[in-house]
Amino acid sequence: MDAIKQLTEEQKQEVERQLRIIRRGAVEIIPGDALVQKVAASVATGKPLRVKLGLDPSAPDIHIGHTVVLHKLRQFQDLGHEVQLIIGDFTGRIGDPTGKSETRKQLTEEDVKRNAATYQQQLYKILDPKRTKFHFNSSWLQKLNFQDVLELSAKVTVARMLERDDFAKRYTSSQPIHIHEFFYPLMQGYDSVALESDIELGGTDQTFNILMGRTLQSAYGSKEGQIALLMPLLEGLDGVQKMSKSLGNYIGINDSPNEMFGKTMSIPDHLMVKYFELSTGVTNEELLELKKGLEEGHTHPRDAKIRLAKQFVRMYHGEEEAEQAEQHFITVFQKRALPEEIEERSVGEELLEEGTIAVSKLLVALGFAASSSEARRLVVQGAVKINEEKLSDPNDRVKVQSGDIIQAGKRKFARLVVGE
Incomplete structure (x- = not known):
């Protein structure tokens, strides 16, 4: 750990502090030792890390499951690092084939622009606008000529593409795979080349796409490829399936305060700590205290849910709305009475x-x-x-x-x- 050895004792403590926050909730960091080196170099030089998140603007209604990576980005911002938020206005015209058994319908340019605008309005409920740099990947992808595209595609083999589980399943079952679908991970990876990203965030279902960015950075001459920081997928209100609007097991960040509060109260008890860890800004110390209280029986799961419900409503609607939503819940559900104010x-x-x-x-x-x-x-x-x-x-x-x-x-x- 050469970068660590050159640090003062105070700087080493700062590196450890940042690593504890960055690692919180992460499923996997690839490669883990490179993260230590990058954080150490950042602390030593004062140069912020460039942390990337790509968004495919095909489903712009953000729910709590989506906010897992957004809260991690906010942690990076609070540590002084730079967030590169990429709206995939160009890649969105193809659509991410991840997890799909058939070719995705291509979005129109108007669809993409409308969805991207909706994303921007919602993201600032979590991210710090002053520390967020928005990019539309059409600004570099649209400039590539056919020679550039040939050079890009020559850096990855078809065999590598077929390592993706969804492509492999479609290939073995004789389902069609169109050539343009191979370009989705290539273009997402090229985003990392264009922005010289140090770290890319994503859910575990995005592992292939994120590692493609590291591969392409190396192929284009970068000595240090980006680090893949993979976050878990958050189960929905059913406690089993990944949170999804199509499954109806979601809490939308644009849900009304009362609806948000009520939905949160239906979260299974065993997921309480996970929700606090991945979708709120509570400190590591508060998280440990909550976990201990639940395990030892000092904290009732209902009280923890009320705290989480208020936290969500406070984050997305404000303190006053959080208090009112709690009173509404108590009146309607605990006292089994009609709410005082009905629309x-x-x-x-x-x-x-x-x-x-x-x-x-x-x-x-x-x-x-x-x-x-x-x-x-x-x-x-x-x-x-x-x-x-x-x-x-x-x-x-x-x-x-x-x-x-x-x-x-x-x-x-x-x-x-x-x-x-």
């Missing part, structure tokens, strides 16, 4: 027939269900009430009037306004 929602008279409306149509009109089939499932599950009376038949038509209290599930309430 008014309107239903047009044209949807009614002699003052009645189909239950499914009512729920869709109020925004409580995305479709009639979803509305019917809510009724069958016993999750729908009008004026605290549970509905059981999804085929029912119900008589409604202004002032009726409609409830769907445990978190959605509306005071009906008819005809406005």
Whole structure:
């Protein structure tokens, strides 16, 4: 460890402090010894490390699972390092084939720009804008001519590409793999060449793509390739599957305060420490204290969840909203009473027939269900009430009037306004 030997005792302590924070929650760091050297060199010279995260703007609604890498980036920022945030406006036109059994539909330029703008609005809820450098990879990828592309593709073999599990499965099962899909990891790797990144973050499902950046940096003459810092995938509210909007097991950072609080309270007990570690800014000392309290029984899991729920709402909505969301939860769930404040929602008279409306149509009109089939499932599950009376038949038509209290599930309430 040559870089370490040249440091003063105070600088060595700073290196150890940074490494403890950087390693927190990480599944794997490749190669681990190079991280020590890079941090030591940064401390010795005062030059910040360049830490990269690439975002494919195909699904811009960020949920808590996405924030795992964002919180790690914020830790790097707080340590004085530089974040390189790459919006893959060029790679996004292909779409990351990771985990896909078929070719991804290509996004239009308009799709990519719209999604990228949405990303930027949400990311600053976690990252420090002053320490974040945004890049759109079209600024260098679009300039490559065909000779450049040939040189890039010549640096990696087809055999290496087929090491990817998803490509290998599609190849052995005779599923088509289009040539342009091979270019996704090449282009993502070239981003690291263009920005001379020191470290790249990603989930464990991005291991191949991130290591490609290290490979290409070496192929283009870099003496020290980037380090791959791999973070775990966060399980969703079901406690089993990776958090995903399509699976419905997610907490969105744009969820309303009450919805965010209520969802958090349904997290399985065994995942509490993991959520605190990966998706909040609590210190290592606070984390150890929480873990010890839960293991020894001094801290009740319910109290830990309330703390986590307030933490989430505070982070994304503010202190006042966090206090109100807690009171709402206590009122509705613990006291089994209606909340004091219920939002008014309107239903047009044209949807009614002699003052009645189909239950499914009512729920869709109020925004409580995305479709009639979803509305019917809510009724069958016993999750729908009008004026605290549970509905059981999804085929029912119900008589409604202004002032009726409609409830769907445990978190959605509306005071009906008819005809406005």
